[in-house]
Amino acid sequence: MPTGEVAVVGGGLIGLFSAHYLLERGYAVTVLEAGSGLGGGAARVNGGWVCPARSDPLPSWGVVRDGMRSLTSPGSGSFLLSARALPRVAGYLARFLASSSKGRFLRSWDDLDLLNRRTAGLVDELVEAGIIDALQDEGFLMLHSTRDEAEASRASLLAVSRRGLCPAPEPILERQALLELEPGLGDAAQVGFVHRGDRWLDPSRLVDRLGESLASRGVRPVRDTPVLALRQRGTSVELATRSGVVEASHAVIAAGAWSEQLLRPLGIRGYVTPGKGYSFTIHPEHPPTHVLRLGETHVGVTPMGDRTRVVGMVDLDGTPEGLHAGRIDVMKRKAAPYLSGIDWRASTDEQVGPRPMTPDGKPLIGCAPGAERIVVATGHNMLGLSLAAPTASLVADLVAHGPAAAVPAFDPMRFTDRRR
Template sequence: MRAPGDAGIAGSRRVAVVGGGVAGLSAALHLRLGGAEVVVLERHRTGAGASSGNAGWICPTQAGPLPEPGLATYGLRALLDRDSPLYVDPRHLPRLAPWLVRFARNCAPARHRRGVVALEALGRRAFGAVADLEPLGFRPELHRLGLLVASRDPAVTQAFLDGLEAFRARDATIPTVPLTGEAVRELEPALSSAVRAAAVIRRHWHVRPDSYMSSLAAVATAHGVQITEDAPVLRFATRGGAVTHVETPGGDVEADAVVLATGARLGTDTRMLGVALPVEAGKGYSFSVALDPVPSHAVLFAEPHVGCSPLTTGVRLAGTMEFSGVNDRLVPGRIEAMQRGVRPLLSSWDEGSVAGEWTGMRPIAPDGLPIVGRLPGSANVYVSGAYSMLGMTLALPAAEALAELVLTGRRPEVLAPFDAARFARRAASAARARAAS
C-alpha cells in the first residue's frame, strides 16, 4: 500500500468517484493511497443507501453468486407471495421479465460453480483489506464472532455446508455435518427448540454498517479525499471518447478518470454514457430488536433467509429480496413477514423493542457477480458495483484491484470475471444469433 502522494505511472491524476456508499468510498480511499487526487460526488448523504442498514456481514467463506441451482424453480413458486423472502412486485414484472430470464439461466450449476470460484478469489482478501486500514485509523464497530447457520430441518443446514465445498481447501474449519438436537442449544442458548440443526462458520465477521461507513469516510477525508454531498450528476461532458467534466448542480468537476459506484442506480447512470448495464435493485429490509440472551454468534436463519447480527446496542435482523424497481418505499408487511419467520426460532423476543425499520436497494447483475472494471466504449470511465449482498465483503478487495487498473492501466487477474464487457459480449453474441436465424 503506497502512501498518499506516491504517484503511479500516470502521474498526478484527478479522479471523480460518483457514489458515496461502501463501493465508492473504498475506491476513493485506495485511489488516494495510490497517489491520485480524488473527489467523491454523492447525490444525497455518504453511506445513506444500502451500505447503512444491512446486516454488516464480512463473509468470504460463503461468498457465492445469488443465482444458484434450484433458485429459479423456487422463485417461480414464490414470485408473487408477499410473505416469501423473494418477492417481485407485479407492477414491476413486465419491465423486469427479460432480466429475470437472464437470472434464471445463471442458476445453472456450471455457471454457479464458476461464480463461486471467482468470488472466492476476490473475497479471500476481505479480512486482510480491513486489517490493512486499521493503522490508518479505521475503527468501525467490528465483531469476530463467527456465523451460526441454523435451520428447522437438518437437511437445509446440510445442504448449506455441502455448498461450501469450494472453500474447504482454504478453510479446514468448515464443518461437513451440522450439530443437531440439544447440542444446538448448548452451543447457542439464544435459539429455541424449533431449531433442530446448526453449524458454525468461523471465518465470518460483522460490523455495525453505519459505524463502518462513518469510519471509512473519516479515514478517506483524513488522507485527502474530498467528499461532496448533495451532488447528483446531471451530465458527463466528453471529448474523444473520454469524460472531461462531471456536471453537478454545484458546478463542473474536472476529471482525468471517473469511477461510477452508484449502487442500484448504476445501470441508469451508465446509460448517460451510452451503455446499459443490467443492474436491478433487490430491496432488503432490516430492523432491531432486544433479545435476552443475545446470540453469541451472527446467525443465518436458513429457511426464512434472515440474518441476525448482535451489536453493542441491540440485535439487527436483515433479509428479504424484493424486486420493485428503484425506490425507497418501506412496505411494513415485509418486516412483519421477517418477524413471523424468525420469532419462533429464538428463545426470547421483546415485541415492544422492535425499532429502526429500514429498507435499502442492493445492486444486482443477472449473473450475481460484481461489475468492476472499465466501462465499454469509454477511455477513462470505470465502474464498481453490483455487489449484491456482498458489499461489505468485496468492496475493499475490489477497490484495491480497481485502483491498480485506474492508475497503471494493468488489470489484476482477479478482476477478469467481473469485467463490464461481459454483458456487451453477450449482447453482441445474441444479436449475431438472431441475425443468423
C-alpha cells in the same frame, strides 16, 4: 507520482473504499454523493458480514423457484418478485434465468473467488490501519429444526471449505448444547453447528470511520450532488450535475443501485437492478453472541454492540426506494420460532436498502468502452461489504493502468450487444 483528481460517483461502500485505495496511490479524490450524507443505499442497511465463505452468486435454480412461488405466495421465499414490476425487470430476469444453470453458477462462483481470495488479507490491513475496528469473529451459528436439514447445511459448507476460503464447519450440536451457546434460542432451533472464518461488524460505524479517515487525508465529499451524466473529453472527464460541470482526470462510477442511468449513455447495458434488502432491530432478553442463520428462512441475526439486527429478503419490485411493511412482517414470522424472549412488536430501526443486482451475481468492474478514464465499479449484489476492499484495490489499478489492469470476468460490457 499520479497527478490529477479522481471524481468518485457515490458515497457508499464501494465509493468510499475506492477513495481510500486511490489516496494510497497518491491521487487527489472528490466524492460526489447524491444524498445528504455518506453511506446511503445499502451501505448501512445490511448484516455487516465480511463473508468470503458465503459469497456464492445469487442466480441458481433454487432462487428461480423462490421467485416464481412469490408471484402467487409473497411470503413463501426470500427472493420476491412483484407482478406489477415484471415489465420493468424483464431484461434482468431473462439474463438471471440464463445465469442460473449449475454450470454458469459454478463458473460465476469461481470468478467471485478471484476477489474473495484477497478479502481477508485486505481487511486485516484495514484493521491494522485503524480504519476497521470492532470486527467480530465468534462464528456463525447455523440453526435448524431437524437433523437432516443441519446435515445438509453442514455438507454444503464442508464443500465450500474445500474452496480454501474458510475452515470446515464444526460438529453438529443438539438442543441443549445450542442453548449453552445461546440461551435465547426458540423451540425451532433443535440442532445446529458453528461455522468460523467469516466475520462481522457494524456497517454504519464502518462508514463513519472510513468517512472520517478520508476527510482527514483531504478527500472532499460533495453532498446533495447527484451526477446526471459523464463523458470523457481528451485527457479529462466531465461530470454534469445540477450545479454545474465537475472536471477530473478520471471518474469512478460507484453509484450502486442507481448506476444504470449513468452506464446506458456510455454504451453499457449492465442491467443493474435494485433488489431491496430489509433490516430491523430487536431487543432480545438474551442478546446473541454469534451471527445466527435461521434454518431455511434466509433470515440472519447479527449482534452489533448494544443492538441486534435482523436482515433478509431480496425484494425485486423495480424501484430503489420505498419500504413495504409487509416484508418486515414476513421476516418476523419466519424468525420468531427460532428466538425466545423477544417482543416482536417492539422492533425499531425498520429500514430498506437497495442492493445493486446483476443478472449473473458478479459485479461490473472495468473501464468504459472508448473512455478508459471512466472506471465502472458497481453491481455487487448482496456482497458489497465483502467485496469492497478487493474491488477498490482493482479500481485503483484501473485508474493507474487503464484496461491493461482489467479482469475479464467482471467486464462491464458482458451483457451488451457489441454490434450496436
